[in-house]
Amino acid sequence: MRTRDGEHWTAYNDRLPEAGLVHSGYSLQYLAPADFERVWRLIRECLAPGGWLAVDLLGDRDEWAGTPGETFVSERAVRTLVDGLELVRLDEEDGEGPAYGGTSWHVFHVLARRPRCP
Structure with missing residues (x-):
C-alpha cells in the first residue's frame, strides 16, 4: 500500500491507513x-x-465460480457490500470474454464513494 509518506506494508488483520482511493x-x-x-x-x-472505492469483483456466474478458497458474489451481495456508500456506478459483464483459451466472465465493476458526512 502506498501512502503519502511512502510505502506501508501491513498484514490484512491490521488497521489500514486512511485512504482517499482504494x-x-x-x-x-x-x-x-x-x-x-x-x-x-x-x-x-x-x-x-x-x-x-473502485473494485472489480467476480460474479457467481463466472466460469471459475465455486473454486475452493475463492470468493464470488451475486449482484445482491455487491449491493450489500456497498450499502452506506454512494454507489456511483455498477457495471456487470456476463458472457464470453478474452482470456487464455477463452472463458465465460461474470464481473462487477464497482465505483462507490463514502459520503463526506455520516
Whole structure:
C-alpha cells in the first residue's frame, strides 16, 4: 500500500491507513470468503470521508465460480457490500470474454464513494 509518506506494508488483520482511493482490480476474489469479509471491512473502515472505492469483483456466474478458497458474489451481495456508500456506478459483464483459451466472465465493476458526512 502506498501512502503519502511512502510505502506501508501491513498484514490484512491490521488497521489500514486512511485512504482517499482504494482500487482493487481483479484480486479480491482470490481471498477465501472469511478473509474477504475481513479485508472488505478493513477497506470500508479506511475510506476517508469523500473517499473513492473502485473494485472489480467476480460474479457467481463466472466460469471459475465455486473454486475452493475463492470468493464470488451475486449482484445482491455487491449491493450489500456497498450499502452506506454512494454507489456511483455498477457495471456487470456476463458472457464470453478474452482470456487464455477463452472463458465465460461474470464481473462487477464497482465505483462507490463514502459520503463526506455520516
